[in-house]
Amino acid sequence: MKIKAFMMFAVLFVCNAIYAQTFHAVMFGATDDEGIGWSCKRDVKYMKIIMAEMAHAVNMNLVTYYYDGQNMTAGKLKSVLQNLNCQPQDIVFFYYTGHGGRAKNDSGTKFPQLLCKPTSDAWSDDDMIPVDYVSKVISQKAPRFYVVFTDCCNNENRIITPKTGMYTSKGATVIRETTKTLYQSLLMNKQGHVIVASSKPGQISNCMDYEPGMGMASFSFILEMELAEESRPDLDWNTLLAKVGKRTDLMAREQQQRLQEKVVGQEIVTDIQIAVVQSPASIPTPQPVVDKLKAALLSVIDRKAPDDIRLSRATAVLNGFFVSPDATVRIVGRDGNTVLEIEKASVFLDRIALTPLLANFVIIDKKEANGKIVSMTLHEIYTEIK
Amino acid sequence: MNKYLFIIACFFLSAMGGLAQTNDLTGEQLKEFQGRTLQLIKLFEKNISRLGSKNVKASLKPRIQRTTLQLFIQAGEPYIDFSGMPNTGVKMQVSNVRNGACVERLLKTYLSNLQKLRYARVEITSAETCKISNFYKIDDGLYEAVATIAQKFVGYNEAGIPVYIDLTHKSIKVQLRRVTLDGEAHWDAVLGDIDVLETRRT
Numbered sequence: 001m002k003i004k005a006f007m008m009f010a011v012l013f014v015c016n017a018i019y020a021q022t023f024h025a026v027m028f029g030a031t032d033d034e035g036i037g038w039s040c041k042r043d044v045k046y047m048k049i050i051m052a053e054m055a056h057a058v059n060m061n062l063v064t065y066y067y068d069g070q071n072m073t074a075g076k077l078k079s080v081l082q083n084l085n086c087q088p089q090d091i092v093f094f095y096y097t098g099h100g101g102r103a104k105n106d107s108g109t110k111f112p113q114l115l116c117k118p119t120s121d122a123w124s125d126d127d128m129i130p131v132d133y134v135s136k137v138i139s140q141k142a143p144r145f146y147v148v149f150t151d152c153c154n155n156e157n158r159i160i161t162p163k164t165g166m167y168t169s170k171g172a173t174v175i176r177e178t179t180k181t182l183y184q185s186l187l188m189n190k191q192g193h194v195i196v197a198s199s200k201p202g203q204i205s206n207c208m209d210y211e212p213g214m215g216m217a218s219f220s221f222i223l224e225m226e227l228a229e230e231s232r233p234d235l236d237w238n239t240l241l242a243k244v245g246k247r248t249d250l251m252a253r254e255q256q257q258r259l260q261e262k263v264v265g266q267e268i269v270t271d272i273q274i275a276v277v278q279s280p281a282s283i284p285t286p287q288p289v290v291d292k293l294k295a296a297l298l299s300v301i302d303r304k305a306p307d308d309i310r311l312s313r314a315t316a317v318l319n320g321f322f323v324s325p326d327a328t329v330r331i332v333g334r335d336g337n338t339v340l341e342i343e344k345a346s347v348f349l350d351r352i353a354l355t356p357l358l359a360n361f362v363i364i365d366k367k368e369a370n371g372k373i374v375s376m377t378l379h380e381i382y383t384e385i386k
Numbered sequence: 387m388n389k390y391l392f393i394i395a396c397f398f399l400s401a402m403g404g405l406a407q408t409n410d411l412t413g414e415q416l417k418e419f420q421g422r423t424l425q426l427i428k429l430f431e432k433n434i435s436r437l438g439s440k441n442v443k444a445s446l447k448p449r450i451q452r453t454t455l456q457l458f459i460q461a462g463e464p465y466i467d468f469s470g471m472p473n474t475g476v477k478m479q480v481s482n483v484r485n486g487a488c489v490e491r492l493l494k495t496y497l498s499n500l501q502k503l504r505y506a507r508v509e510i511t512s513a514e515t516c517k518i519s520n521f522y523k524i525d526d527g528l529y530e531a532v533a534t535i536a537q538k539f540v541g542y543n544e545a546g547i548p549v550y551i552d553l554t555h556k557s558i559k560v561q562l563r564r565v566t567l568d569g570e571a572h573w574d575a576v577l578g579d580i581d582v583l584e585t586r587r588t
Contacts, residue, residue, distance in 0.1 A: 307436065308446055328568070333418040339572040340422045350453045354436075355429045382425060 021089045022063050023055035024143070028077055029068040030098030032118045039207040043097040043151060043218045044068055045336030045364060049379050050222070051093060052362035056381055057183035060091065064291070072098070074116035074127050081137040091187060092138050092146040097215055100152025101128070102201055110269045111135075111197045112154040135195055144277070145190045151215035154199040154269075182225060185234050194237050195271040196221075198248065206252045206266055209259070212335065216255075217268055220247040241270050293321055293373075294363060300349060301358045314349035323372040330377040336364055345373070352380075359383045411529070411562075411573065416521045420531070423518055423560050423575050426457050427533055430558075430577065431512045434537070437500045438508040444501070451497045458577045459561065462494040468528050468563075476578055481585040483552040488582050505541035505550070513538040513553055518560065527564035532557050534583065555583040 029044040031037050048066065055062035065080045067073075086092065099120050100112035111131035117123050131150055138146045198205040198217030206216045214222075224243045228235040245268040252266035296317045300310055318325060325346035330339055343351070352358055360381040367375045411419070433454040436442045442450070455462040458476045467473050476493040491499070513536040521529040534557050541550040559578035564571060 307450075308443055311446060311449060330572075331422075333415070335414075338415050338418055340418060341574065342567050342570065342572055347453070347456050350449060351429065351456070354433060354450065354453055355425065356432050357425070357428060380425075 021060045021091075022087065023051070023058070023060040024063050024065065024084060024086065024090060024092040025051035025055070026065045026080060026084075026092065026094045027051070027067070028072050028096045028098065028114070028116065030072060030115070030118070030120070031068040032070060032072075033098065033120055035120065036099070036207055037119075039213050039215060040068070040097045042212055042214050042337075046212075046214065046222065047095050047097075047218070048364055049334055049336055049362050051095075052360065052379070053381065054093070054183045054187065056360045057180035058091070058187050070118045072116060072118050074129050077114075077116045077129055077134075078137075081134060081141075084138070084141045086141040086143040088142060088144060090143040092141070092143045094134055094138060094146070094148040096134075096148075096150040096152065097218060098152055100150065100154060100197075100205070101157040102154055104156045104158055106156075106201075110201055111195065111271075112150065112152055112199070112201075114150060114152060131195065131197060135193065139193065145187060145192060145274075147194045147196075149196045149218075149221070151198040151205060151218045153204040154197055154201055155204050156202060182228055182235060186237060186240075189277055190274050191277045192274040193271070194241075194274065196241060196244075197269045198266070200267045200269045203264065203266055206255060208251070209255060216251045216266060217244065217248045220244045220251065223247065237272050237274060241268065241272070244268060245270075291363070293366075294361060296321060297352070297361050300353050301355070307354065310353040311350065314353040318346055318349050321373055323369055323374050327373055328375040330375070332364060332377055332379050334379065336379065345376075357382045410523070411521075415573075416529070416562075419521065419529075419562050419573065419575050420518055423531065423533065423577075424516060426575065426577060427516050427518070427535060427558065430454060430457055431516070431535060431537070434497075434500065435510045435512075437497055438503060438510045438539075440507050447501050451494075451501075454497060455494060458493060462492065462497075468525060476580075478580045479556070479582040481552075481554055481582045483585050483587050484550075488585075493580070503541065506544045507542040507546070509538075509540040509542075511538050512536065521560075521562055529562040531560040531562070533560055534558075552585050552587060554585045557581050557583055 027044060027047060029040045031041045031044055033040065044066075048064075051064070052062055065084075067076050067080070084092065096114050099115035101115070102109075102112050109130065109132050113128040113130045114134070115123055115127055116129050117127040131148060135146075135148050138148070196217075198215060208214055208216055208219060212219065221244045224240055224247060227243075228240065232239075249265040249267055253263050256263045256265075296313075299305075300313045300317055302310065302313075305313070322345040325344060327345040329343050329345055329348040331341040331343070331348075332338060333340055358380055362379040362381070364377040364379060366373050366377070433450050436450050437447055437454070459465055459473075460475070462476050464475050465473050474492065477490045478493045478496040479488055479490050480496060481488045516533055516535045518533040519531045521531045524530050534555060536553060536555045538553050539551065540548050543549045558580050560575065561578055562573055562575050565574045566572075
């Protein structure tokens, strides 16, 4: 009976394609790097939640392409970008945290090249991918709007060669987070791109040597977004990034001074080209939910279904996805680190089936054995609590 | 939406010379747990309504009751409190506007009784927005807060006429405890005893 129930459920959610424009979240992080991996891990955790919040805020279907640890390679970066399947109303957000640099005397671009290798030992020029390449490939996919945000050094290195002949300039790098209103202000009715690199040519990018230990530009971006939520939710990209630049530079100078290093600061560079467009009246493009686990969890909290159906779905998901009812589920806060609850899978699924106002999830991490989940970490997103 | 306070706090704390490793929660983390607690109470209120409703299938109610009890200290079962004293389980005060009586029952008994009410139809709804105080540190590994809720109870007879109505304000003790599960220490927000503050006819 359990197998039948699961099969019925599987058919139900696979057939239930979600009709929405797509928010493509592409993220590469040097989380295994000996020197900066600890900081990149924090950046990646936080950005996973932010990406999901953004997609949820603008009511778009989130499709994720996350590569960190040993998966962060130049081949995978090129492959994932070249295989992006964008529709005209889609948004692409590319985020990179790791090592970067630029060729000596390279005046062809102000943006850095990204080291796409799990660790920074024994790297070669072939491992370096220019931000301009990232931007160019995404722009060729013709989404409505795209952002590229890279948090890495932009200083010269003799091993790196200029690649302006290979890749023409134009890219976008951006990073952000915030409430629904702010996300919508930044993303809705916009066409074009935003590119942000965390340091100007010749400069390194700094990691915070204190909590929360993120890259300074990533941290500044997140903080300015959050401050804007409170005071100016209609903030535009130019104003936002000016604030991000000022804060990043200030933080870098303070840390350099404190560590008795040469004080040079850290200045971000940007390329912002945005046109305001009318809301699309077109028919949304059908996009299936790619992540089957997430689709299954969303079906458990689907308020259109009555309690008994949601609870039966909870049972089906438990049997279909988890190694046992005792599998561990950790609920974390918005920083991706603070554990708010640890539950057994059976308790978790029954709770979410009955919980009002639960609207979405961000699956941070999961460990599997024989294709079934042994433990999982996720962040829950609720609609407004009144 | 005060999550930025956490980041700002980290910034200034670290600027003052680095963070000491303590078991205390930051202001931002306490806000996170406050939000979490509100969600738990919303679920509790909704499940009270489900358990009292004649429209919810009886076969679902044991599962709903189990999920509800999981929100409370030791899932409503006997426990040893922080001072080392034994406790027979989370209690719920119940009042009756007709006779003014206010009695205390084990929560699990109250939830079972809810499913056996003699009215032909029952409506239990949240009458007001739940409010929760700040968490205050009571001891190492323990913070407490108090939430207040308001419930409207309406019992109908066979003819569909309301024969009993009351509006009750209740307080719920909330504990934030440092616990260890499978060798992993973490903070856990759980609900505790529920007291009647006021009951009146509407």
